[in-house]
Amino acid sequence: EAQVTQNPRYLITVTGKKLTVTCSQNMNHEYMSWYRQDPGLGLRQIYYSMNVEVTDKGDVPEGYKVSRKEKRNFPLILESPSPNQTSLYFCASSPNDRGNEQFFGPGTRLTVL
Amino acid sequence: GESVGLHLPTLSVQEGDNSIINCAYSNSASDYFIWYKQESGKGPQFIIDIRSNMDKRQGQRVTVLLNKTVKHLSLQIAATQPGDSAVYFCAENMYNQGGKLIFGQGTELSVKP
Numbered sequence: 001e002a003q004v005t006q007n008p009r010y011l012i013t014v015t016g017k018k019l020t021v022t023c024s025q026n027m028n029h030e031y032m033s034w035y036r037q038d039p040g041l042g043l044r045q046i047y048y049s050m051n052v053e054v055t056d057k058g059d060v061p062e063g064y065k066v067s068r069k070e071k072r073n074f075p076l077i078l079e080s081p082s083p084n085q086t087s088l089y090f091c092a093s094s095p096n097d098r099g100n101e102q103f104f105g106p107g108t109r110l111t112v113l
Numbered sequence: 114g115e116s117v118g119l120h121l122p123t124l125s126v127q128e129g130d131n132s133i134i135n136c137a138y139s140n141s142a143s144d145y146f147i148w149y150k151q152e153s154g155k156g157p158q159f160i161i162d163i164r165s166n167m168d169k170r171q172g173q174r175v176t177v178l179l180n181k182t183v184k185h186l187s188l189q190i191a192a193t194q195p196g197d198s199a200v201y202f203c204a205e206n207m208y209n210q211g212g213k214l215i216f217g218q219g220t221e222l223s224v225k226p
Binding site: 105 | 147157162204206213
């Protein structure tokens with residue numbers, strides 16, 4: 001089944017404890033992206049990648065890191081999480097390099113205490 | 114500045130009626146406009162996109178209209194069904210920023226049986 005998977009789906013952590021949210025797609029898509037979704041603010045793009053070893057900042061990259069060492073994986077890294085990073089996170093991939101038709105993962109609910 | 118917004122946060126329609134969801138944008142450099150649907154507890158799902166050099170594009174039961182003069186985008190859903198109940202987001206893909214997407218805040222569509 002063609003899909004985007006994220007792990008973990010739910011995570012409660014404490015301020016300053018490094019964490020990684022994994023994202024993987026099995027559709028051989030070039031483009032991948034991370035978003036956070038907050039009430040009243042909609043979806044905001046954190047980082048995106050148009051190809052392996054190519055990453056660019058979205059609207060809200062501060063406090064996040066990403067890497068794209070292989071096509072299928074695009075992990076999101078929070079080196080020192082803070083409570084304002086409590087949010088619902090979505091990973092997405094797209095078959096075209098413009099990222100128009102994106103396939104989203106199921107989401108990761110992160111709480112930082 | 115760069116922003117994509119929606120006229121109405123909620124829309125309630127009767128089953129079988131047509132629905133119109135509106136979106137205003139402010140960036141004239143946008144290249145593509147995209148509509149996504151998000152059902153409760155799920156990631157967004159691509160519906161349809163339209164390039165900035167087009168005025169209208171039709172899909173299955175959906176039509177997107179683009180009015181560049183007034184920077185307005187709309188999504189029309191014909192014969193709305195209960196399964197159409199969701200939050201609908203418009204998004205803007207800017208030509209000069211490659212794969213960067215900016216989403217609007219969303220309109221919640223509620224279909225009454």
